Amino acid sequence: MMEKQREAAEHDLPRSMRPSPITKTITVIVLVVALIYFLFPIYWAIIASTKTPSQLTSSNGLWFAVGLDQIPDAIATNYSKLMGWTRGQFWRWVLNSLIYSGVSALIGTIISVMAGYATAKFNFRGKVIAIGVVMGCMLMPVALLTIPQYSIFHALHLTNTMLAIIIPCCVSPFGFFLGRVYAQTSVPNELLEAARIDGAGEARIFFTIVLRLLAPAMVTIF
Missing domain, CATH: 1.10.3720.10 (MetI-like)
Structure with a gap:
């Protein structure tokens, strides 16, 4: 229904103002790139939270330094150290x-x-x-x-x-x-x-x- 409403709204515009398929494609690509740009720091923080200080510099910055089955243990270890360093604060x-x-x-x-x-x-x-x-x-x-x-x-x-x-x-x-x-x-x-x-x-x-x-x-x- 929303797609039909969108198409109807587009047809209400003059032909000179209707977006062309190329314009739509470029717009989608730009928005996807912007989305990746803004979500990337969150992704990197999640990846980095599973690593030790040495692994941050020696491993691939865009992926985990341990196997997927070891990620829960790595996160638990890092956060237990964090809580100890901050005295639970x-x-x-x-x-x-x-x-x-x-x-x-x-x-x-x-x-x-x-x-x-x-x-x-x-x-x-x-x-x-x-x-x-x-x-x-x-x-x-x-x-x-x-x-x-x-x-x-x-x-x-x-x-x-x-x-x-x-x-x-x-x-x-x-x-x-x-x-x-x-x-x-x-x-x-x-x-x-x-x-x-x-x-x-x-x-x-x-x-x-x-x-x-x-x-x-x-x-x-x-």
């Missing part, structure tokens, strides 16, 4: 990384689209200055903020805590810029006015209407 480190990245990405995405939407669709005093400050932050090297950020978190007694990592990652000038551009082009003012006429509050409009329209931007920011 490896999975705790993995969990911390997931918390840092997941929470920061989620909060940062919401903040970016909210700030982008607000500056794109509302007029308020100091709006131009606020946009200029945020855009100026995109030109500032991250390393330049290391010492000031440490001083601030030290004064707030937040050093050596997760918040010291999560809070800076939640602020993304690029995410704000992308959210603002999407809000300007993807959220019609007529739709917002219609929702207000129907009695919807600004919070309801944002969370039930605007967020759905800004989904592409949110995926990119996240």
